[in-house]
Amino acid sequence: MEHLINDRVKNIQISGIRTFFNMVSQYEDVLSLTIGQPDFLTPDSVKTAAKQAIDQNKTSYTHNAGILELRQAASQFVRTNYNQQYDPETEVIVTIGASQAIDIAMRTILEEGSEVILPGPVYPGYEPLIRLAGAIPVHVDTTNTGFRLTADLINQHITEKTRCIILPYPSNPTGVTLSKTELEDIATLLHDKDIFVLSDEIYSELVFDGKHESIATIPSMRDKTIVVNGVSKSHSMTGWRIGLLFAPAYISKHMLKVHQYNVSCASSISQIAALEALTTAKDESILMKQEYEKRRNYVYERLVAMGFEVEKPSGAFYLFPSIQKFHKSSFDFALSLVKDAGVALVPGNAFSTLGEGYVRLSYAYSMDTLTEALNRLEHHLNKN
Structure with missing residues (x-):
């Protein structure tokens, strides 16, 4: 009886972020920088x-x-x-x-x-x-x-x-x-x-x-x-x-x-x-913001040093570097990165067709995780 399901519901898709996150979970030793989930504990x-x-x-x-x-x-x-x-x-x-x-x-x-x-x-x-x-x-x-x-x-x-x-x-x-x-x-x-x-x-x-x-x-x-x-x-x-x-x-x-x-x-x-x-914990976000800013600066500088074209973000905890110079689709670039380097980023086309040619990196992760992931990314680029 699936033909009776509301067409509007049938025609929408599961989020590309979650789809890619679930797909890469089958691979071992992958550092995932995919989800916008703060790594801090609730106060x-x-x-x-x-x-x-x-x-x-x-x-x-x-x-x-x-x-x-x-x-x-x-x-x-x-x-x-x-x-x-x-x-x-x-x-x-x-x-x-x-x-x-x-x-x-x-x-x-x-x-x-x-x-x-x-x-x-x-x-x-x-x-x-x-x-x-x-x-x-x-x-x-x-x-x-x-x-x-x-x-x-x-x-x-x-x-x-x-x-x-x-x-x-x-x-x-x-x-x-x-x-x-x-x-x-x-x-x-x-x-x-x-x-x-x-x-x-x-x-x-x-x-x-x-x-x-x-x-x-x-x-x-x-x-x-x-x-x-x-x-x-x-x-x-x-x-x-x-x-x-x-x-x-x-x-x-x-x-x-x-x-x-x-x-x-x-x-x-x-x-x-x-x-x-x-109320009582209203200033807890300030400490988190300070840490995110350190991570932003570190990740941004590393990506620029690797030759990526990327807009420096003013807020949130994402970067959206262009991968157009690698002449691969966003999905193929992200998948090869998972398979060859053990790093997961979100293909840009998850953010509409206008995101094609980019990937999203979330820096809502510890500095140790970010450092190792960027080292792997740099090694992958140098190897290829």
């Missing part, structure tokens, strides 16, 4: 808060939008760190990870045939959610603009069907981000247009050069912008599955309906852990 005080919550039987449903204390802490956190202003009672929703936040946002604002502009190469989690909502992803080639989705590029792709623009910065897979000037240019373009912006800021705490800027802080854009954030990357809490969704009340009240019927609420225990992360 001790966060774990303690969760254990205490279990012992105190805080295991029931919460408010659909999340416990008010967490929404208040989240509102304060983004106000202090990014100058974003959101009412915790009406403009903040606690979700099951950033992925669910993106999903309910897309299902709230998109209709059949709507178009969504997003940069390419880009994290592969957006396109399936756009298509499941009946909308059409419009990938914009950013390989000639340092992987930045500029106002000029956006303007070239706007049509009467454009409903949303996705700004995923700092970026997965490239690590680049947008400056305040670049965001202001986009705001100027959109000020008289009925187009939403989804600003995915999950890596906002991991910006090395300057500070994170959000388009939501530009007055003309606040009522058009949905901000996605969370504690997965900033506090090494990927498995706790807590995302944060910020939007004007007139949007949030509708997203909350989708969220309610989708999951009821996020895990009560994880919410209490996230509350601890955004």
Whole structure:
């Protein structure tokens, strides 16, 4: 009876990141730099808060939008760190990870045939959610603009069907981000247009050069912008599955309906852990960021010394070097690297067809692992 399965579901694919990760797991002695999983432990005080919550039987449903204390802490956190202003009672929703936040946002604002502009190469989690909502992803080639989705590029792709623009910065897979000037240019373009912006800021705490800027802080854009954030990357809490969704009340009240019927609420225990992360443990991300910056500098310098063309990332924990000069597809290059050198990187075409000719390297690994992996990579290149 498979012919009865929803065609939209049948036509989407498992993430190329996971597909390649699972494929290389069959090989022995492979150093995998594929997954964006922080190698730090969740802060001790966060774990303690969760254990205490279990012992105190805080295991029931919460408010659909999340416990008010967490929404208040989240509102304060983004106000202090990014100058974003959101009412915790009406403009903040606690979700099951950033992925669910993106999903309910897309299902709230998109209709059949709507178009969504997003940069390419880009994290592969957006396109399936756009298509499941009946909308059409419009990938914009950013390989000639340092992987930045500029106002000029956006303007070239706007049509009467454009409903949303996705700004995923700092970026997965490239690590680049947008400056305040670049965001202001986009705001100027959109000020008289009925187009939403989804600003995915999950890596906002991991910006090395300057500070994170959000388009939501530009007055003309606040009522058009949905901000996605969370504690997965900033506090090494990927498995706790807590995302944060910020939007004007007139949007949030509708997203909350989708969220309610989708999951009821996020895990009560994880919410209490996230509350601890955004209050007592709010500065834990600073120590992680400092270590990631050291790793970024080391890996970037090694790749440049090997002759790679690569954009120096401003945030997150990825580099996206070009492998075009090796005259192999991204998949073939990555597979030969696994087989011959015991190093796994993600083929660039996992991040849309515009990622072909690149590979993604995650430096969310220990310095020892990165050093050995880069030594193997260098030996592989010298041998070939």
